[in-house]
């Protein structure tokens with residue numbers, strides 16, 4: 581049996597769509613009432629051990645979608661509890677959605693690397709999907725203002741952005757043929773690095789690119805409604821892209837998909 585966690589999240593819902601109609605697949609989410617699917621649904625909350633003991637019963641392959649919203653200690657406790665419970669329940673293989681290696685420059689890399697290490701040290705088989713940053717995330721971080729300017733502090737940097745749908749399809753392909761991927765770590769970044777100027781041009785001639793500084797962006801973000809831990813996450817993401825640390829293309833995406841990736845510019849503009 582395959583279990584996909586985070587089924588109400590954007591990535592999990594896309595994976596669920598890929599696996600719809602399979603008799604061997606179950607979805608996991610904190611809120612099953614919100615899950616619109618014909619697949620069976622279990623309540624899975626990494627913060628609630630009781631839900632994990634029951635929820636992981638009978639699972640052969642666990643697609644563990646990272647639950648990265650929180651301070652590092654929150655996410656480590658959450659992911660640690662999920663892996664502990666998977667071991668206890670006799671799960672055979674965990675496929676974990678991690679962060680691309682270039683993401684080591686990002687403030688939220690630590691929980692991903694910790695989780696990868698915890699999995700490697702577990703008695704279970706494992707596969708790591710090191711996802712690049714979503715094209716949709718870039719689109720959201722660099723949305724044009726009502727007066728037609730993208731002011732995101734991306735400088736002249738670019739991001740090897742990847743459409744979330746591609747990452748979902750790659751994950752689905754891995755879990756349905758999981759034994760072929762035991763012990764593998766895949767780098768799933770886009771094949772084209774997208775800059776702020778290119779994104780503005782893709783929106784159309786009425787949109788210009790006028791990047792602010794990181795300091796200006798930090799002040800705006802800090803004054804907004806985001807949680808305190810999100811301020812360094814967001815500023816650090818802009819900074820890493822602007823510095824060109826997330827621009828490297830290549831990796832394993834095309835091979836896993838068996839086709840060319842979706843154009844990241846289209847996915848970013850549509851976000």
Ligand SMILES: NC(=O)c1ccc[n+]([C@@H]2O[C@H](COP(=O)([O-])OP(=O)(O)OC[C@H]3O[C@@H](n4cnc5c(N)ncnc54)[C@H](OP(=O)(O)O)[C@@H]3O)[C@@H](O)[C@H]2O)c1
Nearest residue numbers: 586587588589590591609610625626646647648712713714
């Ligand atoms: N590569 C990127 O650009 C990028 C960008 C943002 C985030 N991420 C990471 O990738 C993950 C999936 O991305 P997404 O686009 O689907 O994000 P999303 O739409 O914000 O979904 C967040 C996910 O976290 C799950 N979650 C939160 N708390 C949980 C808990 N206590 N126990 C179990 N699951 C929990 C949610 O599951 P339910 O609501 O179904 O319980 C949901 O799947 C994120 O959680 C984050 O770690 C990656």
